[in-house]
Amino acid sequence: METGIRSAAFQTFIEATSGIMNSELQAWKDGGGKVMGFFCTTVPEELFTAAGLAGFRMRGTGSTSTELSDACFSAINCSYPRHTMNQALEGHYDFLDGLVCINSCDHVRRVYDNWIRKLGTPFVKVMSLPRKVGQPQIDWYFDEINKLRKDIEAHFSVEITDESLRQAIRLHNEIRALQKQVYQFRLPDAPLMTGEETLAVMVAGTAIPKPRYKVLLEEFLKDMQSHKETHKGHRARVMIIGGELDDTEFIRVIEEQGALVVTDSTCYGSRLMWRPVDESYDDPVKAMANYYIYDRPSCPRMYGDQPRRIAYTRELAKEFRVDGVIGERLMFCDQWLVEHYMTNDDLKEDGIPFLAIDREYLLSGKGQLRTRVQAFLETIEGLRSEQS
Amino acid sequence: MVVAGVDIGSATGKAVIMIDGRIVGTSVLVSTAHPAKTAEIVMGQALEQAGLSSVDQLKHVVCTGYGRLNIPYAKENLSEISCHAKGAHWMVPSVRTVIDVGGQDCKVISLSPKGTVLEFKMNDRCAAGTGRFFEAMARALCCGLEGLSDPANQGDNPCAISNQCSVFAESEVVTLVNEGIELENIISGINVSVASRLTSMSRRVGIINDVVLTGGCSKNQGLIMALETKIKTKLIALPHDPQIAGALGAAIFAAERLEAETGNKCP
Numbered sequence: 001m002e003t004g005i006r007s008a009a010f011q012t013f014i015e016a017t018s019g020i021m022n023s024e025l026q027a028w029k030d031g032g033g034k035v036m037g038f039f040c041t042t043v044p045e046e047l048f049t050a051a052g053l054a055g056f057r058m059r060g061t062g063s064t065s066t067e068l069s070d071a072c073f074s075a076i077n078c079s080y081p082r083h084t085m086n087q088a089l090e091g092h093y094d095f096l097d098g099l100v101c102i103n104s105c106d107h108v109r110r111v112y113d114n115w116i117r118k119l120g121t122p123f124v125k126v127m128s129l130p131r132k133v134g135q136p137q138i139d140w141y142f143d144e145i146n147k148l149r150k151d152i153e154a155h156f157s158v159e160i161t162d163e164s165l166r167q168a169i170r171l172h173n174e175i176r177a178l179q180k181q182v183y184q185f186r187l188p189d190a191p192l193m194t195g196e197e198t199l200a201v202m203v204a205g206t207a208i209p210k211p212r213y214k215v216l217l218e219e220f221l222k223d224m225q226s227h228k229e230t231h232k233g234h235r236a237r238v239m240i241i242g243g244e245l246d247d248t249e250f251i252r253v254i255e256e257q258g259a260l261v262v263t264d265s266t267c268y269g270s271r272l273m274w275r276p277v278d279e280s281y282d283d284p285v286k287a288m289a290n291y292y293i294y295d296r297p298s299c300p301r302m303y304g305d306q307p308r309r310i311a312y313t314r315e316l317a318k319e320f321r322v323d324g325v326i327g328e329r330l331m332f333c334d335q336w337l338v339e340h341y342m343t344n345d346d347l348k349e350d351g352i353p354f355l356a357i358d359r360e361y362l363l364s365g366k367g368q369l370r371t372r373v374q375a376f377l378e379t380i381e382g383l384r385s386e387q388s
Numbered sequence: 389m390v391v392a393g394v395d396i397g398s399a400t401g402k403a404v405i406m407i408d409g410r411i412v413g414t415s416v417l418v419s420t421a422h423p424a425k426t427a428e429i430v431m432g433q434a435l436e437q438a439g440l441s442s443v444d445q446l447k448h449v450v451c452t453g454y455g456r457l458n459i460p461y462a463k464e465n466l467s468e469i470s471c472h473a474k475g476a477h478w479m480v481p482s483v484r485t486v487i488d489v490g491g492q493d494c495k496v497i498s499l500s501p502k503g504t505v506l507e508f509k510m511n512d513r514c515a516a517g518t519g520r521f522f523e524a525m526a527r528a529l530c531c532g533l534e535g536l537s538d539p540a541n542q543g544d545n546p547c548a549i550s551n552q553c554s555v556f557a558e559s560e561v562v563t564l565v566n567e568g569i570e571l572e573n574i575i576s577g578i579n580v581s582v583a584s585r586l587t588s589m590s591r592r593v594g595i596i597n598d599v600v601l602t603g604g605c606s607k608n609q610g611l612i613m614a615l616e617t618k619i620k621t622k623l624i625a626l627p628h629d630p631q632i633a634g635a636l637g638a639a640i641f642a643a644e645r646l647e648a649e650t651g652n653k654c655p
Binding site for chain 2: 379
């Protein structure tokens with residue numbers, strides 16, 4: 001990544017983003033720490049922190065093919081679980097002490113079925129995530145979290161107390177607040193950070209043990225106080241919305257066309273941290289259940305919640321003064337397919353241009369991506385010119 | 389004021405030279421494996437037609453198409469969407485919807501009354517509904533692209549071609565041939581399937597009259613017939629070769645850029 005940011009912490013973030021194992025996680029392992037892999041932002045990571053485990057969000061970074069995983073996946077399965085499973089079958093996830101899967105989508109759910117047959121990770125569980133966002137679903141997820149809590153306690157011989165959960169929630173909320181400060185760098189007309197740089201900060205937060213990540217994030221924010229280089233001359237301020245986007249190169253290609261990605265609603269972006277877990281609950285598990293089912297900005301997996309999702313998109317689009325929105329979707333992702341059509345219609349009412357892009361998990365077809373983004377920017381400029 | 393536009397597509401290269409707002413040279417040829425070489429040859433032919441001898445005589449050149457990043461003599465590159473819209477609007481000022489079917493992609497562009505692009509949709513990253521699709525079908529039927537286009541070959545009972553994937557659709561067509569289905573109904577089925585796909589894309593941006601069809605596949609009369617039926621409107625015929633719409637748009641952009649630079653208004 002080409003960057004003007006002079007910060008040792010930021011270099012650590014780049015390192016953590018560009019591969020699976022990273023120096024901070026290795027140091028954690030070398031010190032006897034255990035690591036719990038997990039899929040999807042809806043898995044309550046605070047539970048792992050409270051148990052003294054480092055959570056690691058599963059990615060397929062570094063994968064070059066799916067020849068091993070395609071033996072157990074269809075070619076029309078999403079490329080994200082296929083590449084991630086391939087990395088596991090190649091041994092890149094041998095460091096995991098446990099894995100929590102979830103039915104976030106059917107493609108990811110099937111990772112669990114394959115994982116328990118083909119890999120020897122000592123602790124593998126699957127959570128059942130409801131589809132709706134009402135009280136019965138919050139109650140269901142409360143039970144799911146408590147079940148997982150007991151399973152972790154039994155397997156890892158630890159006690160997860162309410163107090164340790166409260167401390168974990170506090171730590172994660174502090175990290176969320178710090179990440180939100182990072183996003184504030186993108187508010188000015190000439191932002192201090194690109195979208196590519198910001199994504200590196202966010203992805204690193206899912207790969208570096210949380211207590212250490214918080215320290216690095218604080219160092220990074222301190223370093224940024226002396227960072228004066230701003231980004232000017234971009235053709236448009238753009239928001240990205242979508243799902244499992246952990247690839248900084250995808251953002252780079254968009255920004256190379258002259259866009260500046262100033263905010264987002266993605267699984268590695270603002271949805272992770274825009275709102276905190278409510279710390280006023282007596283029962284921290286109730287707080288987590290409420291947060292993961294209802295309070296945090298949801299993704300299209302959840303039924304009947306599109307009005308709140310588009311309201312969230314509009315909130316950020318307004319705050320960050322975006323000129324256009326790009327909706328990305330992994331091929332064969334059924335969660336995001338119809339959502340983008342609705343988003344297109346809704347944003348049209350606001351006069352905000354929208355571009356939908358289908359992509360593979362590994363960046364391919366850069367020429368087609370460039371054409372679409374270039375045409376999108378020309379459209380924004382043309383409309384601006386006509387209106388003036 | 390001599391300007392040019394060049395459109396290096398996946399299937400063909402196109403060049404248009406304009407002098408003071410008039411088209412004085414055009415050329416279309418099959419793309420080579422090297423965009424720069426295609427650009428050199430196609431522009432050479434257009435220059436010859438215009439009575440010019442060198443690209444140095446061109447005051448401004450804008451390029452577009454998938455090979456747009458590799459044209460040595462171009463000063464600027466723009467997307468095919470902007471260029472097709474510009475070219476179509478120059479030819480038919482009342483146009484509000486442009487449907488472009490090229491070699492490897494198809495797109496629908498919605499324009500404001502002034503010709504500004506309001507919105508566009510492009511096909512997913514596969515060859516369905518593009519020139520490559522028609523080439524594969526013509527190969528499977530051994531009828532050539534002319535055979536797919538000929539109005540006399542459009543059967544009254546189009547077969548359902550359900551596969552959107554070019555590769556699988558080719559297999560489907562081979563199966564229909566082996567089942568003894570009349571060739572005309574397979575041909576009209578192919579055109580209807582592409583028209584159906586284009587109609588879906590058009591509905592996403594909204595179909596507003598006037599509608600024009602650009603790109604190499606606009607020469608397919610069978611497709612035009614099927615599309616007019618699907619979108620329930622008559623396509624407006626373009627006064628120039630619809631295949632050069634992108635290159636023409638690029639040339640008009642070149643003229644506008646030159647005007648902005650020099651302050652001289654193009655007639």
